[in-house]
Amino acid sequence: MKKTLYFLLLVLLPVFLSAQSNDTIKKLSFMGDFRFRIEQDWKSLNSSGVYRDDRTRLRYRARFGVSYTYNDWLSSGIRIRTGDPKKQQDPQLTLGDGFKEFGTLPIAIEKIYAKFNYKWFSAWVGKNAFPFEKQNELFWSDNVFPEGVALSGKFNFENKFLTSLQINTGHFIVTTQGKSLESDSYFQGVQLVTTHWKNRIKIFPSYYSFNKMPNIPDGNETYVLDYSIAHVGASIKLINQPKVIAGIDYYYNTQNYNNKDSIPQKFKNEKQGFVSNISIGDLAKKGDWKVQLTHTYLEKYAAVDFLSQNDWARWDYSSQGSPDGRLTNFKGLEIAGGYAIDKNINLKLRYFIVDQIIPTGNDKETGNRIRLDFNISF
Numbered sequence: 242m243k244k245t246l247y248f249l250l251l252v253l254l255p256v257f258l259s260a261q262s263n264d265t266i267k268k269l270s271f272m273g274d275f276r277f278r279i280e281q282d283w284k285s286l287n288s289s290g291v292y293r294d295d296r297t298r299l300r301y302r303a304r305f306g307v308s309y310t311y312n313d314w315l316s317s318g319i320r321i322r323t324g325d326p327k328k329q330q331d332p333q334l335t336l337g338d339g340f341k342e343f344g345t346l347p348i349a350i351e352k353i354y355a356k357f358n359y360k361w362f363s364a365w366v367g368k369n370a371f372p373f374e375k376q377n378e379l380f381w382s383d384n385v386f387p388e389g390v391a392l393s394g395k396f397n398f399e400n401k402f403l404t405s406l407q408i409n410t411g412h413f414i415v416t417t418q419g420k421s422l423e424s425d426s427y428f429q430g431v432q433l434v435t436t437h438w439k440n441r442i443k444i445f446p447s448y449y450s451f452n453k454m455p456n457i458p459d460g461n462e463t464y465v466l467d468y469s470i471a472h473v474g475a476s477i478k479l480i481n482q483p484k485v486i487a488g489i490d491y492y493y494n495t496q497n498y499n500n501k502d503s504i505p506q507k508f509k510n511e512k513q514g515f516v517s518n519i520s521i522g523d524l525a526k527k528g529d530w531k532v533q534l535t536h537t538y539l540e541k542y543a544a545v546d547f548l549s550q551n552d553w554a555r556w557d558y559s560s561q562g563s564p565d566g567r568l569t570n571f572k573g574l575e576i577a578g579g580y581a582i583d584k585n586i587n588l589k590l591r592y593f594i595v596d597q598i599i600p601t602g603n604d605k606e607t608g609n610r611i612r613l614d615f616n617i618s619f
Contacts (some may be wrong), residue, residue: 244574249289272320272485273305274618280334285555288602292556301549308351310549314359320352327459330382330551330565352386364392373409373432374445376476376488378550379516379537379568385548387428389413403476407434415454426453426465440478447472449467451545456503458547459563464503468545469495484523490516492543511570514543522579534574554595554608570598589614 263445280301285293296592306320324332325339326349334346354367365372371381372391391411398404408431430532432447449470455462476488494512498504515538537553549564551557553573558565581587597609 268310270308270310271306271368272308272619274303274616276302276333276617277615278302278612280610280612282555282608282610284607286601286604286607288604289335290602290604293301296555298338299336301336302333304332304351314357315355316358317355318352319350319354322347322351325349325564330547330549330566331564332384361396362392362394364388371518372411373430373435373447374407374443374474375489375516376474377516377535378552379514379539380472380490380492380544380549382548382550387411387413388570389427393525401439402437404436404438404440405434408432410433415451423452426455428452428454437521442478443476445474447474454545455562457558457561458565461544461558461562466504466542468495468542470543471495475598483521485519485521487519488517492539494542496542498542508541508570511540511599512542514569522604524579524587525584527581527583531577531579533577535577536574538572538598539569544569546570552591552610553593554604554606554610556608569602571595571606572598584614585618587616589616 278298280296280298280300282293284295289445302323304322306318308316308318310316322332323334325334325347325488331348332351339613340494350368352367354365354369355370356365366385366389368388369391370386371383372387372393373381375381389412391409391413393409395405395407398406410429410431410616412422412429413427415428418424428449428451430447430449432445434443434445436443440570447451449468449472451466451468451470453465454468456464456466464544464563472490473491474488476486479487480483492514493590494550496512497501498509498512501509516535518533520531520533524531525527546567546569547558547563547565549566549568551568553568553575554571556567556571557563558567575591577589577591579587579589591611593608593610595610597605597607600606
């Protein structure tokens with residue numbers, strides 16, 4: 242934690258020292274948020290056919306960030322968060338868990354980047370948010386921030402059929418070997434995003450290539466694996482008021498694992514995923530409400546499990562030396578609702594029902610979870 246704070250001082254001190262004029266101060270932007278969560282898990286069956294103990298957790302998360310706009314085309318930013326730095330999927334802290342007797346809390350740098358914008362072109366370097374269009378966290382968690390280079394170009398059209406066209410691409414290093422780029426664990430992506438009929442319809446086909454990804458995260462792998470995932474996503478606004486939006490995502494890993502002896506035979510063709518959702522309402526201003534239903538069918542190798550969300554169930558790699566989640570190879574349903582107490586204050590309730598597709602042990606794992614979040618942001 243001390244190293245993190247020292248680094249923040251090193252990065253931010255020159256900015257604050259240079260803030261001698263009103264013009265400089267106006268170029269600074271701040272953001273922050275706080276979340277308090279009540280979470281209950283029950284009837285969670287493990288792979289041995291034994292129910293995990295029911296669990297109640299009180300959790301919280303805090304984040305703070307600052308960005309500086311140098312001019313019309315260049316800006317930079319940094320953001321810190323609470324949470325175990327080893328758990329990239331999960332910035333939440335549990336009251337009384339590992340920080341007993343009111344000790345200090347772990348804080349980590351979540352984002353640090355430089356961003357460029359010029360007319361239709363934009364780019365960033367460093368560590369930043371996932372730069373590809375997505376409508377849920379089932380392929381990539383909102384809490385996972387890749388490190389690398391992202392490039393994007395967007396073009397607008399005065400056309401009823403085609404409103405805009407955007408191209409996103411990038412190269413991101415998962416683990417460097419200190420040799421050539423080809424020896425690294427990395428992923429690359431390219432995506433085309435089109436909007437139609439005054440942004441009522443959005444279509445975003447994508448292709449993601451993952452090189453030498455570990456089968457178990459945090460340095461505990463027994464082999465590495467390549468993924469070549471084609472994705473087609475689409476959403477449509479059915480009604481403007483109240484806002485009704487429906488969306489689908491389809492994933493297919495084109496890699497052939499038949500000759501991969503490390504993979505059990507029953508998983509070698511588990512490479513597809515399908516997600517569908519429909520939502521009613523919005524949480525943009527005070528008094529707004531929203532409900533959403535999401536159905537998921539995500540096979541083992543349709544996504545990299547320790548880079549996707551870990552919200553839906555208690556499945557993780559803790560027995561193999563990693564705190565990260567393993568949320569693929571499951572099917573399930575999420576029922577969610579929210580209410581905006583104010584513009585930047587809301588309550589969100591989420592209920593998950595999960596079943597494993599193919600058992601990793603003697604029995605299929607299951608999960609039932611409900612959580613209530615109280616969110617404040619500025």
